[in-house]
Amino acid sequence: MSFDPETLKYNADGLIPCIAQEAETGEVLMLAWMNEGAIRRTLETGRVTYWSRSRAAFWIKGESSGHVQDLVELRLDCDRDCLLALVRQTGPACHTNRRSCFYTALRDGAELELMAPME
DSSP: OOOOGGGSOOOTTSOEEEEEEETTTOOEEEEEEEOHHHHHHHHHHSBOEEEETTTTEEEETTTTTSOOEEEEEEEEOTTSSOEEEEEEEOSOSSTTSOSOSOOEEEETTEEEEOOOOOO
């Protein structure tokens, strides 16, 4: 069965959340948004492309920083309203220069920073 991005369930803004996960380790790296065009570009190029809500433009991960995400596999959830991108991440995934955007834990009612920025 061939895949058509039009069959996905987008929100009112035409966007769908996409979780990026390191393919080798399973580490959750980040969450960003895609529209139909970003999905098509990602599948065509193998470079993960998101939709930047703040810039209202395509955002090829790592285009300016060099911290690229090469697509290994794109998965759909059972409701077809969320994506999982298994990627090979080069360098940090987070704009704070950390490996993952999920670097803060809530423990005993307090925030705990789990990782420092990468050198």
